[in-house]
Amino acid sequence: MTEQQLTYYFERYAEGNLSKEERVVFADLLKDPANKEMVQQILDRDWPLWERNQLDFSQEIDRIELGVAAMIRADHTFSEPPPVRRVRFLEKWGWAAAVLILLGTGTYFYITSKKAGQEVVKGKAAPGILPGSNKALLTLSDGTTITLDSAASGAIAQQGSSSIVKTAGGAIIYDARGVSQGEVMMNTMSTPRGGQYRLTLPDGTTVWLNAASSITFPASFTGNSRKVKVTGEVYMEVAKNVKMPFMVDVDGKATIEVLGTGFNINSYADEGTIATTLVEGKVRVWPGNITTGSASEEEQHMAVTLTPGQQALLPNNTTTVNISSNANLEQVLAWKNGIFSFTGKSFQSVMKDVERWYDIQVRYEGAIPTRKLKGEMDRGVQLNDLIRFLQGFGLHVELKDRILMVGEK
Missing domain, CATH: 3.55.50.30 (Phage tail protein beta-alpha-beta fold)
Structure with a gap:
């Protein structure tokens, strides 16, 4: 491989013109220790090209610190040009910890190696266990269950005044028409291990469920408040309605009063702590299950109010909520992203x-x-x-x- 040939791949990549086959070749060239010096020279020499194409990998590299080497799934279809980032080397970690490339639609893979030229993969290769995907079970008020990942798009059920619709993108929407009459119909969406799902509640609130999580909610909100119950990890963007406060029962262990906001709840039992992280808006967190307007004076004193960027931590078997003022929002929301x-x-x-x-x-x-x-x-x-x-x-x-x-x- 000559410098001229390698320059060709860099320029094609920077301009978003590499074919799928060329991407495979380019990735292999970048991982080859024999090309280390040549790649460094090209990167140093062609900064104007990276600047012109707004290629800026520095923030990604700074976050990782150890550096990364690019990998590629050969069967991935690269229908989009690569995101724009600038490449920067971390010489102290050696060649295999030098380059990050975001390929195609943003899929990227990190591998680190402690020494230059060290083979990363050792031992027996693992079978191809697939990652989680969009799958969930919806349980209706009469006990009927719907496997959402296999359900066809369109209207899939009716609960009182709400029509349950699966969009072409796979999300579930409760389309409430008019005022619900009669008994409250409670529904539950639950994800298995290896699953995730997105749901729009009857009031327009959007919910993202992580793996092994659930949310129980009425098919139509009535009365003076909107109350749901969650387990596992959930991110919510709550629709504003000052006349009907939004209350979240966190598996009977904590209560969150929401005032129009976006926030994340991690209540996995094996984590040992319920963590509520506020992204925007305002929430109030209590230990225990509190009904709207029924909190005693003592319970009111136990509540904490969060502002954006703060995190409320409630360890298991305690009634004291602690506040962390510097939550890492990027890390908290990584699963959702x-x-x-x-x-x-x-x-x-x-x-x-x-x-x-x-x-x-x-x-x-x-x-x-x-x-x-x-x-x-x-x-x-x-x-x-x-x-x-x-x-x-x-x-x-x-x-x-x-x-x-x-x-x-």
Whole structure:
């Protein structure tokens, strides 16, 4: 490979003109240690080209710190030009930790290696366990269940005055027409491990469910408040209605009063803490299940009010809500945006995310690793890509059936 040939691929990439086949070749060239110096020279020489095309990878690289090497799924269809970012090298981490390329529609894969030229993938390759996808179960008031991922688009059920519609994009919308009469019809949407789903409630509130999560709600909101119950992890953008406060019962362990806002709730039982993170608007958080307007004076004193960027933390089996004023919103919302975010999380917490998303079990060989992972990974990758990522940190990782064995080498 000559510098002229490699320059051709860089220029075609910068202008968004690489074919699918050329992308495969380009990715292989970037991963080849023999091309390290040549790639560095081209990047240093052609900054005007990157600036002209607004290629700026620096923010991504700064966040990852260890650096990354690009990977590509050969069967991915690249119908969109690559996002614009600038490439920057981190020489101290060696060649394999040098380059990040966002390919196609934004799918990217991170792999790290501690030494230049080190082979990242070691041991037996993992079978192709697929990542989670849009799948959920809808349980109607009479106990009827609808498997949403296999349901056809269009109207799928009727609950009182609300027609339940599945959009062409797969989301569920409760289209309320008129005022509901008679008994309240409670519905529940639940996602399995390896599932996620999006729902629009009768009042226009939008809900995103992470894996192993649920929301129970009325098919039509009536009375003086709108009350729902959630488990697992949920992001909500609540429709404003000052006459009907929006109340969230977090699995009977906490109550959130919403004042028109966007916020995330993580209440997985195995996390040990209910974390409510406010993105915009205003919420009030109580320990326990509080009914609208019924909070005693003592309970009122136990409540905390959040402003954007704050996080309320309620450890299990306690009644004290603590506030963190510097929540990492990007990390909190990573799951909703299709990303695994590793930086700043404990190793065990990362593995819990992996268990839920790939519907596997993680077991540790010896003590749980205490090392901190850094970086991000697209949640659309197969499990074997994630295993390669972990192996790049010097861990022993092996998949046996659907059990992921993890330990120090």
